[in-house]
Amino acid sequence: GAVVSQHPSWVICKSGTSVKIECRSLDFQATTMFWYRQFPKQSLMLMATSNEGSKATYEQGVEKDKFLINHASLTLSTLTVTSAHPEDSSFYICSAAEPSGGFTDTQYFGPGTRLTVL
Amino acid sequence: QKEVEQNSGPLSVPEGAIASLNCTYSDRGSQSFFWYRQYSGKSPELIMFIYSNGDKEDGRFTAQLNKASQYVSLLIRDSQPSDSATYLCAVGGMDSNYQLIWGAGTKLIIKP
Numbered sequence: 001g002a003v004v005s006q007h008p009s010w011v012i013c014k015s016g017t018s019v020k021i022e023c024r025s026l027d028f029q030a031t032t033m034f035w036y037r038q039f040p041k042q043s044l045m046l047m048a049t050s051n052e053g054s055k056a057t058y059e060q061g062v063e064k065d066k067f068l069i070n071h072a073s074l075t076l077s078t079l080t081v082t083s084a085h086p087e088d089s090s091f092y093i094c095s096a097a098e099p100s101g102g103f104t105d106t107q108y109f110g111p112g113t114r115l116t117v118l
Numbered sequence: 119q120k121e122v123e124q125n126s127g128p129l130s131v132p133e134g135a136i137a138s139l140n141c142t143y144s145d146r147g148s149q150s151f152f153w154y155r156q157y158s159g160k161s162p163e164l165i166m167f168i169y170s171n172g173d174k175e176d177g178r179f180t181a182q183l184n185k186a187s188q189y190v191s192l193l194i195r196d197s198q199p200s201d202s203a204t205y206l207c208a209v210g211g212m213d214s215n216y217q218l219i220w221g222a223g224t225k226l227i228i229k230p
Contacts, residue, residue, distance in 0.1 A: 002164075043220065043222045043223060044162070044206070044220055046217075046220075049217070091159075093161045093162075100150065100167075103149055103150040103169055103210060103211070104149075104150045104210025104211050104217075104218060105210075106152065106164065106167060107152075107164075107208075107218065108164060109154075109161040109162050109163065109164075110161060111160070111161050112160070112161040
C-alpha cells in the first residue's frame with residue numbers, strides 16, 4: 001500500500017516555457033501533499049505544503065508565482081514551474097501524507113521528476 | 119529552531135556486519151520518528167517509523183528511540199551492498215499539522 005506516482009519522470013524544456021508535474025496517491029487519500037526539490041548531492045528542500053481545496057503554503061524563499069501548486073482532489077496535486085530557467089533544473093519530488101492516528105502523518109514519496117531547462 | 123542532526127558520513131561497514139545510524143533532535147516535544155532510505159538519483163523510501171521509547175524491529179532493521187536523551191537510531195543487521203544509500207531521519211510531533219523536520223542524511227557504504 002501507500003503508493004505515490006509522479007509524472008513525468010523526466011522532462012527537458014526550453015528556457016521560458018512552463019512545465020507541469022503531477023503527483024497522485026494511488027491507494028489512499030492524502031489531504032496533504034508536499035513538494036520538495038533536491039539539487040545534486042544536497043539535502044531535500046521542502047518547497048511547499050499543499051492541502052486539498054486550499055491554497056498551498058510556501059517555504060521562505062520559494063516564489064509562489066513561479067511554482068504554482070494546485071491540489072484539486074484528495075489524490076492529485078500538481079506543480080507548475082512557470083517560465084522555467086536553467087537554474088530551475090533540479091530533481092522535484094512530491095510526497096503524500098497518510099494519516100497516522102494522532103501523530104505527524106507518514107509521508108510516502110513519489111519517484112521524482114528530473115527537470116532540465118536548456 | 120527545531121533541528122535534526124545526523125553525521126553526514128560516509129559510514130563504511132563491512133558486508134555482514136551491523137550498521138548503526140544515529141540521529142539527534144532538539145525539540146523535546148517530538149513524538150514521531152521516521153527513517154527513510156534514498157539511493158543516489160532516486161526519491162526517499164520509508165523504512166520504518168517509531169513512536170514509543172525502546173526498540174522496534176522490522177526484518178533486518180531495528181529502530182531505537184530514547185526520548186530522554188533525544189536520539190533515535192537505526193540498526194541494519196547483516197548489512198548487504200544493496201543497503202548502500204543515504205539514510206534520512208525525520209522527526210514529527212503529536213498532530214498532523216506538525217511539520218516534519220529532516221536531517222541532512224548519513225551516507226552508508228557497505229563494503230563487500
